[in-house]
Structures are given as C-alpha cells and as structure tokens.
Amino acid sequence: MNKLASRRAFLKGKVSRNDQTSIRPPGADADEFLDLCTRCDECREACPEDIIKFDSQGWPVVQLDAGPCTFCGDCASACPTGALNPEQVEAWPWRAKVAASCLSMNGVSCRICQDNCEHGAIRFRLQTGGRAEPVLDADTCTGCGACASACPAGSVSFERHTPPTNEVTL
Numbered sequence: 001m002n003k004l005a006s007r008r009a010f011l012k013g014k015v016s017r018n019d020q021t022s023i024r025p026p027g028a029d030a031d032e033f034l035d036l037c038t039r040c041d042e043c044r045e046a047c048p049e050d051i052i053k054f055d056s057q058g059w060p061v062v063q064l065d066a067g068p069c070t071f072c073g074d075c076a077s078a079c080p081t082g083a084l085n086p087e088q089v090e091a092w093p094w095r096a097k098v099a100a101s102c103l104s105m106n107g108v109s110c111r112i113c114q115d116n117c118e119h120g121a122i123r124f125r126l127q128t129g130g131r132a133e134p135v136l137d138a139d140t141c142t143g144c145g146a147c148a149s150a151c152p153a154g155s156v157s158f159e160r161h162t163p164p165t166n167e168v169t170l
C-alpha cells in the first residue's frame with residue numbers, strides 16, 4: 001500500500017493507534033510508534049538482513065520468518081524521526097512460541113528449531129507416541145527469530161513478553 005492509500009486507511013480508522021501485536025523494528029515504543037513513524041522506508045533500506053517489510057497498511061514490520069534479526073541497530077540508526085530509538089534496540093520485547101502444528105508435537109522427528117537456537121533456549125519434553133514438545137525459556141530467548149526462519153512447518157510465532165516484577169503491591 002502506498003502512503004496515500006495507507007493514510008486513507010488510517011483516516012478510515014483501520015489502523016489502531018494502540019497496536020501491540022505488530023512486530024515493529026527494534027527500538028520502537030509500541031505506544032508512540034504510529035505517531036512518530038512517517039513510513040519513509042529508511043529502516044527497511046538500512047537492514048542488512050532484509051527482514052523489514054511493510055504491513056498491509058504501509059507500516060514497517062520485522063518479518064522474523066524471513067530471517068533472524070542480529071540486533072545490529074542499523075534500522076534504528078537510520079530512522080530520522082525518532083520512531084526507532086537506537087538506545088532501546090536491546091529492549092526487544094518479543095519471545096518465540098510454538099504452535100500445535102509443530103512436526104515434533106505430531107510425532108515427526110524434528111529438532112530444527114533447537115539446532116538453530118544459538119542461545120540454548122529450546123529443549124524438548126518427551127511425550128507418548130514418539131512425540132516431543134518444544135519448551136522455550138522466555139528468559140533465555142532473545143526473540144532473534146532464527147528458529148522461526150528455520151522451522152519447516154512455519155510453527156514459530158512471537159508474543160510480547162513482560163518480565164515478572166519483584167515489586168510488592170501493598
């Protein structure tokens with residue numbers, strides 16, 4: 001969608017200002033991103049991994065099933081509006097999760113996600129019938145996407161992870 005068309009979509013109310021589900025490039029603040037991003041395309045052009053695409057309404061998203069993010073920060077450094085903050089690249093909130101379509105969960109021998117996770121965030125829990133369930137450690141997972149881009153079943157997606165706080169509510 002070009003900029004004019006995406007602006008029409010926004011004016012028609014098809015873009016939520018409180019979108020917390022789209023995977024924006026590293027350094028994006030979910031609450032402010034849509035106010036600051038001009039859809040200028042600089043981040044997509046700067047990404048050496050070519051994993052920044054545009055969603056159906058013209059906003060940049062990181063497509064982790066196209067390849068892993070290295071968190072190099074080139075996208076954020078290229079952003080001219082402050083929609084991506086280079087100081088916040090490491091504050092990546094996304095963590096991998098595996099769907100029921102996973103081959104291993106359906107009795108087909110597969111450990112490709114584990115083999116591609118250099119952080120050791122995936123282990124397998126054996127089940128009956130030759131099945132094994134991948135178990136992801138959200139504290140170890142960086143959300144890099146290496147597992148997602150390697151998964152032959154397309155079973156890995158990402159969700160926002162909020163670390164538990166130790167604050168005591170009185």
Ligand code: SF4
Pocket residue numbers: 025026046047048049050051052062068069070071072073074075076
């Ligand atoms: S941090 Fe680097 S690899 Fe990741 S989306 Fe930005 S430019 Fe691409």
Ligand code: SF4
Pocket residue numbers: 025036037038039040041042043044060078079080081082083084
């Ligand atoms: S460089 Fe910044 S303003 Fe331009 S499209 Fe990317 S996030 Fe939006």
Ligand code: SF4
Pocket residue numbers: 095096116117118119120121122136140141142143144145146147148
């Ligand atoms: S997103 Fe990266 S760190 Fe997390 S489980 Fe997948 S490969 Fe491992």
